[in-house]
Amino acid sequence: MNTDDLALFIAVIEYGSQSEAARVLGIPVSKVCRRIALLEEKLGSRLLERTTRSLALTEAGEALLERANVILAEIDTLELTVGRMQQEPEGDVVIAAPIDFVNKLMVPSLRQFYDQYPKLRLKFLSYQSRQNPMDIQADITIFISQFSPPDSSLVGRKLASFQRGFLASPEFIAAHPHLTHPRQLVDYPCLMSPKGVKPGNLWMWNDGSNDHCIEVDGPIESENNGLCISAAVAGMGVVWAPLVMCMEEIHSGRLQLLFAGRYCCEVNTWGLYSYRRFLSHKVSLALDFVQREYQRLQQQVEQMAPEGLDIEAQGKRTSPES
Template sequence: MSNLTDMEIFARVVGAGSMSAAGREMGLSPAVVSKRIRRLEDKLGTRLLQRTTRQIAMTEAGQGFYERVVAILASVEEAEAFVSRGSAQARGTLKVAAPTSFGRLHIAPHLSAFLEQNPDLSVNLDLDDGFVDIVGEGYDLAIRIAELSDSSLVARRLAPVHRILVASPDYISRHGTPRSINDLAENHVCLAAANQDPWRLVGPNGLESVRTAAPVKTNSSEVVRECLLAGVGIALRSTWDIGPELREGKLQIILSEYRASKDVGLHAVYPSRRFLPAKVRVFIDFLAALYGSSPYWDAGLDEWLNNPQRTHAAS
């Protein structure tokens, strides 16, 4: 009980009627209780208690001080209870940062269900493909698609991320299908945003790199996606980004034996594991249950990879 304030000890002494009784309640010796009361009186510059061998009595100053101390301690207890309730229940505003395309495709459409489950919450969702300083910019958490490096932040893996080579049927009809990595690098248009060059792929011969070359230069992954669908070239894309286009035959898998090399995953990143607010916990749990180890956007992935020339997914 060493974390008790002198004011709390004073109130306990008055309530118990003696220093010995108060000491037994608090697990402190009478000598310690007496020392703490003297320290409080010295700080205030007045005597609060009249001491006898068997009991204590409050002075006039002590009586007035006691009434105010009881009110203060009650307010502190109420404040602590309020914070505890806030930590146990999901309420308030949840500030989330997420990559632009992923947030638009796989977070925004599910917010209605999340908010229905958590009616006391509101969500501030900021979409940005740049690095976000979670602590400095006041975010509760961020969604990141990356191979995370060590940091002071806490990360929970929400789902795997598979990246594959794809092209539109129009591009394939005009340029043919690459027969090998060398053919891909030497004879085809390889679309990539500025930060995605070179491609590092793992295939039958282990790790191989492909320098991208295209008539379009951009820093936007969404521009690459639109060029891909328009038949400009071949791109390395995450399955969460192109699942519907694969199902509808708008895209086909190229060199299906190759995958992106990095162990990239979808993660929820937040500042600390201690005292995790309920609003953060319920959102992370919601996304983990929604995506999981076999996320919905990968439905039929094995079949697509084994049949790269197919134009429609099986029903």
């Protein structure tokens, strides 16, 4: 039996309804309903009597509530003993994330985290968001997508939002003056990198009123955004990349936004973790650190936006949902 489901069951009782529990926990009502239904199916007994206005515990539900409170209290006590009550947090925190993103953007701040918590070790696993996060054995999974995280028993904390745009080298742009709209990219070499839950060859944009998606092709497809960005700098084609990963190339003039930046779109970054009444202290510290870094990077991109381009406004106007 999953202790996360027990904690979710308790939350439903504490908050009086599945919808209120979902609101407080920041997860879809459908997820709460499904997890409770699966718990009832697993136990082979109805736990809640549902009416249009209230929930009532069945006899089996009362028995489960009593035992679940004891079990989770014991787990919480154990975590407090070995985690929160330690003067210095220690141990491993496993973070599944796109490694090229971490390497390029977060390494400078990792030293600060180490200096503050020398007995904590961050273990990074390579992860792409098209993988099912439930299949990843990690304390925190960094999920990056234009969309919300997949429906699962994991809780998602929104960390930050970045902008993804179409870019190419000045030489490439000069050699292709007729490239004036994303729909034309089907006839141009494209450098394909991870796109969250979407395949790398599916590129999206919004024209201000409708969402569009095209299937592109090109000389390179890589799990590494950095490789495709470097290839774009070398003039090999167009890259559709997170602007936060190529601000240096933009400001040095090695890359330029195509289409006057009109088709930038918002990409959301989530920290996924297992629902518990209390996060362990070390995981909470690591998640807070990642969130601070991502928000810092988001602010940096907004402050460093190329002259004449309001990236924040562009992203809000052209955020695709399909």
